[in-house]
Each structure stands twice: as structure tokens, then as C-alpha cells.
Amino acid sequence: MGSASRVINGAVNVSQATREKVERAIALLGYRPSHAAQALRSRSTKTVGCMISDVTNPLYARLFQAIEARLRTEGYVLLLANGLNNAEREREIMALFQQRRMDGIIVTPGNERDPGILAALNTDMPAVIVDRDMRTRQDAVMFDHVPAMKCAVTHLLDLGHRRIALLVSRVEVRPNRRRVEGFRAAFRAYGLPCPEELIRRQTTSARATFDEVLGLLQSPDPPTAFIVQGTNTLAAALNAISAAGRRIPDDVSLISIGDPDFAQTHVPPIGALRIDPEVVADRIATLLLDRMRRTFADPAPRRSVVRFQFEPRGSCAPPRPR
Amino acid sequence: MGSASRVINGAVNVSQATREKVERAIALLGYRPSHAAQALRSRSTKTVGCMISDVTNPLYARLFQAIEARLRTEGYVLLLANGLNNAEREREIMALFQQRRMDGIIVTPGNERDPGILAALNTDMPAVIVDRDMRTRQDAVMFDHVPAMKCAVTHLLDLGHRRIALLVSRVEVRPNRRRVEGFRAAFRAYGLPCPEELIRRQTTSARATFDEVLGLLQSPDPPTAFIVQGTNTLAAALNAISAAGRRIPDDVSLISIGDPDFAQTHVPPIGALRIDPEVVADRIATLLLDRMRRTFADPAPRRSVVRFQFEPRGSCAPPRPR
DNA sequence: CTGAAAGCGCTAACAC
DNA sequence: GTGTTAGCGCTTTCAG
Numbered sequence: 001m002g003s004a005s006r007v008i009n010g011a012v013n014v015s016q017a018t019r020e021k022v023e024r025a026i027a028l029l030g031y032r033p034s035h036a037a038q039a040l041r042s043r044s045t046k047t048v049g050c051m052i053s054d055v056t057n058p059l060y061a062r063l064f065q066a067i068e069a070r071l072r073t074e075g076y077v078l079l080l081a082n083g084l085n086n087a088e089r090e091r092e093i094m095a096l097f098q099q100r101r102m103d104g105i106i107v108t109p110g111n112e113r114d115p116g117i118l119a120a121l122n123t124d125m126p127a128v129i130v131d132r133d134m135r136t137r138q139d140a141v142m143f144d145h146v147p148a149m150k151c152a153v154t155h156l157l158d159l160g161h162r163r164i165a166l167l168v169s170r171v172e173v174r175p176n177r178r179r180v181e182g183f184r185a186a187f188r189a190y191g192l193p194c195p196e197e198l199i200r201r202q203t204t205s206a207r208a209t210f211d212e213v214l215g216l217l218q219s220p221d222p223p224t225a226f227i228v229q230g231t232n233t234l235a236a237a238l239n240a241i242s243a244a245g246r247r248i249p250d251d252v253s254l255i256s257i258g259d260p261d262f263a264q265t266h267v268p269p270i271g272a273l274r275i276d277p278e279v280v281a282d283r284i285a286t287l288l289l290d291r292m293r294r295t296f297a298d299p300a301p302r303r304s305v306v307r308f309q310f311e312p313r314g315s316c317a318p319p320r321p322r
Numbered sequence: 323m324g325s326a327s328r329v330i331n332g333a334v335n336v337s338q339a340t341r342e343k344v345e346r347a348i349a350l351l352g353y354r355p356s357h358a359a360q361a362l363r364s365r366s367t368k369t370v371g372c373m374i375s376d377v378t379n380p381l382y383a384r385l386f387q388a389i390e391a392r393l394r395t396e397g398y399v400l401l402l403a404n405g406l407n408n409a410e411r412e413r414e415i416m417a418l419f420q421q422r423r424m425d426g427i428i429v430t431p432g433n434e435r436d437p438g439i440l441a442a443l444n445t446d447m448p449a450v451i452v453d454r455d456m457r458t459r460q461d462a463v464m465f466d467h468v469p470a471m472k473c474a475v476t477h478l479l480d481l482g483h484r485r486i487a488l489l490v491s492r493v494e495v496r497p498n499r500r501r502v503e504g505f506r507a508a509f510r511a512y513g514l515p516c517p518e519e520l521i522r523r524q525t526t527s528a529r530a531t532f533d534e535v536l537g538l539l540q541s542p543d544p545p546t547a548f549i550v551q552g553t554n555t556l557a558a559a560l561n562a563i564s565a566a567g568r569r570i571p572d573d574v575s576l577i578s579i580g581d582p583d584f585a586q587t588h589v590p591p592i593g594a595l596r597i598d599p600e601v602v603a604d605r606i607a608t609l610l611l612d613r614m615r616r617t618f619a620d621p622a623p624r625r626s627v628v629r630f631q632f633e634p635r636g637s638c639a640p641p642r643p644r
Numbered sequence: 645c646t647g648a649a650a651g652c653g654c655t656a657a658c659a660c
Numbered sequence: 661g662t663g664t665t666a667g668c669g670c671t672t673t674c675a676g
Contacts, residue, residue: 003646005671013645035422036367037669039358040652047401055383065378065404072403077418079369080402081394082387096399100357206583235557235584243589261528262557267565325662327655335661359653362668 008033039101048288049079049097049105051090052130053171056082058231059258059277060108063130066281067106074289076103085110085171087117094120104288108132110171126291128284133174139287139302141280145175148273148308149182149227150189152255155271155310156225157190159318161253165198165216165223167209167233168257176201179229179257198223206236213240217252224319225253231260234270249317259311268314275308330355361423370610371401371419371427373412374452375493378404380553381580381599382430385452388603389428396611398425407432407493409439416442426610430454432493448613450606455496461609461624463602467497470595470630471504471549472511474577477593477632478547479512481640483575487520487538487545489531489555490579498523501551501579520545528558535562539574546641547575553582556592571639581633590636597630 006014007022025031039045048071052060068078079102083090090109094117097105104126109117112132121127121136129140156164166183168176180199187194202212209228216223217240228237234256238248246252248268256263259274283304290296328336329344347353361367370393374382390400401424405412412431416439419427426448431439434454443449443458451462478486488505490498502521509516524534531550538545539562550559556578560570568574571590578585581596605626612618 002648002671002673006646009671015645018646032421034362034669036358036361037652038671040356040362040654041669041671043652045358054387055377056380056387058378058380058383061377061380061383064402065376068402068404077401077403077422079399080386080390081399082390099354100399206587210587232583235582236587239584239587239589260557261554262561265528265532265558265561267561324655324657324664328662331655337661340662356653359668360655362670363653363655365668 043101045101045103046076047079047100047102048076048292049081049093049100049102049107051081051083051093051097051105051107051109053085053108053110054082055080058260062277063280066277067284070281070285071288074285076292083108083110087111087114090114091116091120098123098125104128104292106130106284106288109134110173112173126288128288130280130284131173131175137299137301139291139304141283141287141304141306143175143178143275143280144305144307145178145273146182146185148310149179149257150186151310152227152271152273152312153183153186154190155312155316156227156253156255157186157192159253159316161225161319162192163195163198163221163223163319164225164227165195165200167200167202167212167226167228167237169204169229170201176229183227204230204233206232206239209233209236210240210243213237214244217241217244217246223252225255225316227255227257229257231258234258234260234263238266238270248315251320253316253319255310255316264313266315270315271313272311273308274311275306280306365423367423367425368398369401369422369424370398370614371403371415371422371424371429373403373405373415373419373427373429373431375407375430375432376404377402380582384599385602388599389606392603392607393610396607398614405430405432409433409436412436413438413442420445420447426450426614428452428606428610431456432495434495448610450610452602452606453495453497455499459621459623461613461626463605463609463626463628465497465500465597465602466627466629467500467595468504468507470632471501471579472508473632474549474593474595474634475505475508476512477634478549478575478577478638479508479514481575481638483547483641484514485517485520485543485545485641486547486549487517487522489522489524489534489548489550489559491526491551492523498551505549526552526555528554528561531555531558532562532565535559536566539563539566539568545574547577547638549577549579551579553580556580556582556585560588560592570637573642575638575641577632577638586635588637592637593635594633595630596633597628602628 003018004022007019055061081093106128108130112134127138129138131143168179184194228234241252248254256270256272259272263270263272325340326344329341377383403415428450430452434456449460451460453465490501506516550556563574570576578592578594581594585592585594
């Protein structure tokens with residue numbers, strides 16, 4: 001009987017009596033509508049696919065958490081898959097999202113130019129791309145890394161640092177490019193040459209970072225300041241600095257890209273480039289919901305930019321005179 | 323035509339000629355089977371619901387990652403929801419998993435006695451419970467915290483420590499109970515009274531941990547060793563110890579429950595209770611796949627126990643003589 | 645406002 | 661080994 005459906009979906013044209021009758025029956029039978037049948041008939045799965053590089057990365061984990069909370073209040077459920085910066089795996093995931101007819105997808109591919117991934121994006125499935133340069137016609141939320149990075153580097157330059165090392169991940173994606181760009185721009189704006197040899201693009205394992213930082217500190221002309229990316233990288237850098245017998249900020253200044261909890265309780269607190277995951281999640285959800293509900297008809301891709309903020313803290317001081 | 327379906331599902335009784343014909347047609351039309359229709363008809367969603375307390379917790383993130391990788395090779399996709407130790411939210415999530423007819427679920431409820439959650443578990447949906455005492459008829463993977471904890475405490479007792487502090491989360495769930503139990507058991511086995519006042523069950527925020535550790539260190543009869551739970555807690559404890567001007571291991575010994583990467587690069591390396599997420603994921607997947615495929619007919623709940631290991635490292639030394 | 649009827653796109657059962 | 665047929669459980673349309 002059609003009325004039951006009307007009650008379940010909260011349609012308006014149902015009499016109070018019928019509504020109650022149906023509700024009683026539902027309660028009595030412990031009836032639960034079959035999602036598969038609803039999806040088949042209504043052509044809406046109420047499911048959003050989320051492909052991130054790796055939940056193990058705390059920034060992504062927080063972001064996912066916030067997105068999940070937000071979209072669930074709207075009745076959506078999230079499928080989460082880790083792309084692991086592996087193009088083949090990412091293509092598989094995209095195919096899967098398509099086959100399962102996700103109402104929308106949120107993606108952060110590790111490879112911005114893979115034709116398979118670009119092709120998969122070229123459908124009418126609502127999508128939001130997160131912080132990747134992909135030249136497709138999807139909406140996107142971008143993080144603006146440059147001003148915060150410039151601000152951080154300028155802070156160090158103002159303090160008198162010239163040998164500033166930048167440790168970012170080796171993966172060739174927008175955020176890393178932008179960080180390097182901001183780094184260079186700060187030197188340029190200061191009329192100084194950028195120490196290219198101190199830009200280190202490395203794997204993010206704790207051991208590799210530890211070795212890298214230790215090596216730099218023990219080199220003939222060591223950096224007096226470090227800017228390092230990521231929670232694990234920060235922890236490993238702290239370990240290496242203390243292993244080298246250097247102190248923060250007297251011997252070495254340090255700034256973190258990303259702001260894990262322990263950066264704030266560290267003594268001294270570690271200056272950080274931060275971005276609010278709630279804000280990012282909200283932007284993503286808003287763009288995606290607009291498209292999924294077809295609230296927003298204009299097909300032109302929209303771009304929402306969220307700024308990183310530089311928060312200076314006690315971890316930076318003038319370099320020790322030589 | 324039924325043959326198409328047979329080809330897609332890789333049935334055996336299809337001739338080579340037909341198979342090729344169908345495959346050509348599929349490629350030509352770019353045909354993708356509708357998951358909703360398949361699910362409706364075949365009564366299998368090929369989807370597993372996963373309710374953990376919080377992906378933001380690195381241990382859970384790694385575990386999810388490993389489970390996702392494993393189950394995807396078997397053709398399953400994961401729905402991830404964060405319960406956040408909130409009973410109402412957890413009930414909602416369970417209801418959702420049921421309504422969407424998950425082929426199986428993997429759950430770690432924050433509340434082991436909530437009647438709603440227990441009721442939701444009382445269905446014929448294959449399920450694996452992870453490290454919770456729930457007295458239901460589901461399969462479960464349990465972590466054995468006790469021997470490793472006893473081992474760690476005994477290690478400290480052997481070194482001469484008597485004032486050992488234990489910092490675990492306040493949430494009333496099996497892992498925390500077990501840790502405390504192991505802690506007490508070690509003292510008992512040693513014929514010593516357990517310092518109950520040093521068992522601190524607290525919130526896991528970095529700030530709270532920092533204050534707690536600092537407070538303990540500055541108390542009249544301070545602990546000479548700490549056992550702390552969790553990545554963020556470890557980082558905050560390290561900060562507090564160094565803020566108090568104490569050194570590891572000369573002034574204070576430290577053991578971590580959980581083994582984040584930076585524990586190993588720390589100087590000295592931090593002794594840790596560790597468990598391999600891959601092993602855990604594998605156990606979970608195996609139990610669940612057995613049930614989902616009905617390979618394993620015996621309805622009696624099965625229990626798979628994975629041991630934590632204590633890995634002593636340089637962070638423990640005899641207490642400073644007073 | 646309500647009931648009847650037609651399908652959504654598949655797979656399973658059956659006849660050939 | 662292959663084609664035909666009947667639904668899976670809903671939502672939507674269309675009469676009434």
C-alpha cells in the first residue's frame with residue numbers, strides 16, 4: 001500500500017488517522033525499510049564515498065570524523081577507502097564508487113594526473129575534491145598554504161635565521177608544492193636567496209625523518225631553524241634535535257606544519273601552521289550537499305578556499321650567534 | 323538474459339563463446355551492474371559496517387586501515403562510523419547497519435551494557451566484537467592486556483621501583499579494566515601492596531595529561547615510574563616530564579601502552595606494550611568472513627585472543643636512590 | 645487522500 | 661549451456 005511509503009518518507013498528503021495506523025503497524029512488526037529496495041527505486045543511495053590517502057594520518061582522520069558527523073545528521077552514510085597514494089588502487093576505488101552509485105564522493109587522490117582517475121571523475125556524480133589541482137569540472141575545497149608558510153618563514157627571517165630547513169613529504173601533490181612555493185616566496189620577498197639545498201622532500205617515516213634532521217644538524221653549515229610537516233615528522237624531529245644535544249629555541253627554532261595536541265603542551269610550545277578540520281569539513285559538506293540536492297543548479301565548478309593560520313609560539317628565537 | 327548475469331558473476335556453466343560475446347557488449351556499452359539491484363535480488367550488500375569509538379585514535383585508524391585493505395580484496399566495502407563513546411549515537415549507528423542490511427559488522431561499543439546496543443546485536447547479522455566484554459552470542463577478538471601489563475610492571479619492580487603510576491582513560495570498558503587488573507596482579511604476585519592512589523583514570527586530552535603528570539611529579543612522594551596509555555597521552559607525559567626538569571630514565575622511568583612510531587626514535591627509546599594491527603585485522607576478517615560465507619556452521623560464539631607484547635627499551639632504569 | 649499497479653535492474657529457478 | 665520468467669521490496673503514478 002502506497003500510503004505506508006508516504007508515511008515513511010514523511011509526505012504531506014496523509015491523513016492523521018492513516019499515519020497513526022501505519023506507525024502502529026511499523027512498531028508492531030518491527031518493520032525496517034530495505035535500503036536496497038529504496039535505493040533501487042528512488043535512485044538514491046544516501047551514501048557518500050570518501051577516498052582519502054590514509055586515515056592513519058591524523059589530519060585526515062579528524063577531517064573524516066568531522067565530515068561523518070556532519071553528513072550523518074543529513075541522513076548520509078560514508079564509505080571510507082584509503083587510496084594510499086597508489087594510482088591503481090585509487091582507480092579501483094573510483095570504479096567501486098561508481099558501481100555502487102554513490103550520491104556523492106569526496107576525494108583526495110594521491111595522483112593528480114592519472115588519466116584513469118581523471119576519467120572516473122568525469123561523470124555526473126556530485127563530487128568534492130580536497131586540496132588537489134585536478135582541472136576537472138568538480139567543486140573543490142582548497143587549503144591555502146602559501147600565506148601561512150610565508151608568514152612562518154618571514155617570522156624566522158625577522159628573527160635573523162637564514163639557514164632554514166623545510167621537510168615535506170615527497171609525494172607530488174598540491175599541498176607539498178604550495179608549501180615549497182610559500183617558502184621560496186618568503187625569501188624572495190625578503191630579497192634573499194632561498195636555500196634550495198635545505199628543502200628536503202622525504203618519506204615520512206619516523207626513522208627517515210630522525211636521520212635526516214640529525215644529519216642536517218651535524219652537517220658543516222647546519223640549519224638554525226626547521227619547518228617540518230606532519231605529526232609523526234614533528235615528533236621524530238623533536239627526538240632528533242634532542243638526540244643531537246640541541247635545545248629549542250636556543251640552539252634551533254622549530255615550526256610544525258599541522259598542529260597536533262602535543263605541540264601545545266611541549267616545552268616550549270611548538271609554533272604551528274594550523275587549519276580547523278571542522279571548518280574544512282563544513283565547507284566540503286556544504287558544497288556536496290548543494291550538488292546532491294541539486295539546490296545549486298549552476299554547473300560551473302566552485303572553489304572554496306580555507307586558509308592555514310600561522311601560530312607563533314615559544315619554539316622560535318633568534319639564532320645563536322656563531 | 324540470464325547468461326549475462328552468469329558471466330558477470332563468474333558462474334561456471336557458460337560457454338567460451340557466450341562469455342566473450344557478453345564481455346564485448348559490456349565493454350562496448352560501458353555497462354556497470356547496479357549494486358542496488360544486485361543487493362536487492364541477491365540479498366547481499368557486500369558491505370561491512372564498522373563502528374569504532376574514534377578514528378582519530380591512531381590505534382583504531384591503523385586497525386581500520388588494515389581491515390579495509392583485507393576485506394576489499396574479498397570484495398567487501400566498509401561503512402565507517404564513529405561511536406564516540408556515546409550510547410545514543412551508537413544505537414543509531416547499529417540501527418543504521420541493520421536497516422542497510424550489512425553483510426556483517428565490526429563493532430567496538432563504548433558502552434558494554436547499554437540494552438539498546440545489546441538488543442541490536444541480538445540479530446542474525448554476522449558480527450565481530452573487538453575487545454569488549456558483552457556477553458552476547460557474537461564472535462569476538464579480544465586483546466590480552468594482562469600478561470604484557472604484568473610483565474611491564476614486574477620489569478619496573480625488578481628495577482626497584484615501588485611508586486609506579488598508571489594513567490589510563492576514564493572510559494569504563496574492557497581494555498581499561500584489564501590494564502588495571504594486570505597492574506594490580508603484578509604487585510600481588512610480587513607480594514607488595516598496589517599503590518591504588520597512583521592509578522589515575524583520566525580524560526585523554528593532552529592538557530589534562532600534562533597537568534596530571536606534572537602534579538604527580540611535584541607531589542611530596544612522587545612516582546618514580548609511569549605507565550601511560552595512548553599516543554597523545556605519551557606525548558603529553560613526555561612534555562610534562564621534561565617541563566618538570568626530570569630526565570628519562572635517570573629521574574623517571576616510562577612505559578607506553580601502545581607503540582607509536584616516535585616512541586622508537588625517542589632518546590632514549592620508550593618501552594612499550596604493543597599489538598600488531600595487521601594480526602588483529604586478520605583475526606577479525608577471518609572470523610567475519612567465515613560467518614558471512616556461512617563457511618563455519620557452528621553457531622557457538624568464537625573468541626580469538628591477541629596478546630599485547632611488552633617491549634622493554636631504554637626508558638626504564640633503577641629509581642634514583644633517595 | 646488512498647489503493648492498485650507498474651516497474652527500478654538485477655539473479656535464481658526453471659524449462660528447454 | 662542458454663533463454664525465459666518471476667520476483668526481491670520498495671516508490672511513483674494514476675485512478676478513484
